Amino acid sequence: MSGVRHYLLPGAWGYIYFSYFNSPAARLLPKGLGKDPAGGPRLRHILMADSLFSLVKAAPEDPILGVGQQFKADTRPQKVNLSVGMYQTEEGKIPVLKVVREAETRLFNSEIPHAYGPISGNPALPAFIQELLFGKDSEVIRSKRACTVQSLGGTGALKLAADLLHVVVGKTKAATSVPTWGNHNTIFSQAGYELAHYQYYDKAQGAIPFEHMLDDLRALDTGTVVILHACCHNPTGLDFSAEQWGEVLKVVIDRGLVPVLDIAYQGFNQGLDEDAAAIRLFAKAGISFLVSSSFSKNFSLYGERIGGLTVVTQSEEEAKRILSQVKQMARANYSNPPNYGGNLVAIVAGDPALRAEWKEEVTAMRKRIREMRFALVKAMEEAGTPRDFSFVTRQNGMFSFTGFTPDQIERLKKEYAIYAVGNGRICIAGINNHNVEYVAKAFTAVQKN
Secondary structure, three states: OOOEEEEEEEEOOEEEEEEEEOOOOHHHOOOOOOEOOOOOOOOOOOEEOOOOOOOOOOOOOOOOHHHHHHHHHOOOOOOEEOOOOOOOOOOOOOOOOHHHHHHHHHHHHHOOOOOOOOOOOOOOHHHHHHHHHHOOOOHHHHHOOEEEEEEEHHHHHHHHHHHHHHHHOOOOEEEEEEOOOHHHHHHHHHOOOEEEEEEOOEOOOOEOOHHHHHHHHHOOOOOOEEEEEOOOOOOOOOOOOHHHHHHHHHHHHHHOOEEEEEEOOOOOOOOOOHHHHHHHHHHHOOOOEEEEEEOOOOOOOHHHOEEEEEEEOOOHHHHHHHHHHHHHHHHHHOOOOOHHHHHHHHHHHOOHHHHHHHHHHHHHHHHHHHHHHHHHHHHHHHHOOOOOOHHHHHOOOOEEEOOOOHHHHHHHHHHHOEEOOOOOEEEHHHOOOOOHHHHHHHHHHHHHO
C-alpha cells in the first residue's frame, strides 16, 4: 500500500468524507471525483453530516421484560422474580414438559430438514387450536366458518388481527381494558388505531366495576374493535362470571362492536374446556369475531413463539377469503412462522397418549399456582400484614394485582431483591414453598414503613 487517498463526496444531507488506502477499490472512483477541497491528506476517518436520527428519543424500557433483565443482573443470592409471566416449578425453574421432551426426541430422530414452512404454519395446528377453543363438536368446526393460522405467539396473533381489521376491513378505533397487558395498547396504536378504554378494576373494592364497565362499552362507537381477555385477565386476575359474559356479549352485539378475544392462559384457571367458555359463548351467538391464542404458557414453550390467530366468519366461503388475507398479512410481517415450536405442538396433538399426558401436566401447573395463592395469603397473615390479602385467592391464572404502589415496588426491588411490575402485578408462579415466607415478610414490611 503506497498511501491514503481522501475524498469529499456530495451526500443527501451534506458531504461525506472518505479515507481510502491506495487500493484497487479506491481506484474504481472516477478521476478527480470527491477531491479533498483543502488539497491535502487531512482526513483520516469517515464523517457524515447526517441528521436523520438525531432527534429520535430513546424508547422507555419495556415495563415487564426490562424488569426481568434487571433481575438477571442482580447479584444478591436471595432474590425473587415475580415480574415476567412464566410458570416456574417448586424449584424455581421453567419446566420442559415431559410431552415436549418426548416430542423433541421424536422430531430429532425424524431428521426433518429445516426448510421453509407454509405461510399459515404447521398444517396440523388449525384443527387442534379450533378444538381447544370451540370444543370438538362445535358448529363452528362442522361448518368450517373459521380459519386459523399459526402465529408468532399470542402477540403475533394480535398483530395479525390488528393489521387485518385495519388494512383490509377498514377499522380505525380499538378499545382495551384499564388496566390491561401493556402490549395490547402498543400493538393497536402502532397499527394505526385510535385507542379508547373501558374501566375494568376498582382499586378500592379490588373487583371489576361491572356496571361502569358496561357503560364504557356502550359508549364506544359502532365498529370499534374491543379487546377482551377470555380468561385469567392480565394483570388483575379477575374474570367475568358466566352471567356477566352473557351481558358483555349482548352489549357487543347491540353496539356492533368487533370482539377480539385474547386467551393466553388457557388451562390455568379452571381447565382447558372451562377456560374457553367465553369463546364458545360468542361462537354460539353466530357473530363474527377473532381469537388470539398461545401455547407459550400451557406448553411452556415461551421462547419458541407459538400461537394462533383464529377468525370466525359467517360461512366456509368467507373463511377462505379471510384466510387468504391473513396469509398476506403474515407474508408481509414475517413470511412464515418458525417450524420448531409448531412441530412440537403438532406431535403432541396428533398422539392421543401424549395429548392426555399434556392435559395432566397442565392440570399440575394449574394446581401448583392455586396452592401458592393460598400459601401466600397464609404467610401474609403470619407476617402480620396490615391489609387483608385474601383477595389473592379470588384471582385467577398466573397473576395477582396486589395494589402495591410504584414506590413500594421499588422498595421491594432495592431492599429485598424482589422484582415485580411497576403497576403492582406479581406472577404467582414465581412463588414457591422455599421463598413464600421471605416474600410475605417483604410485602408486609413495605406496607408498614
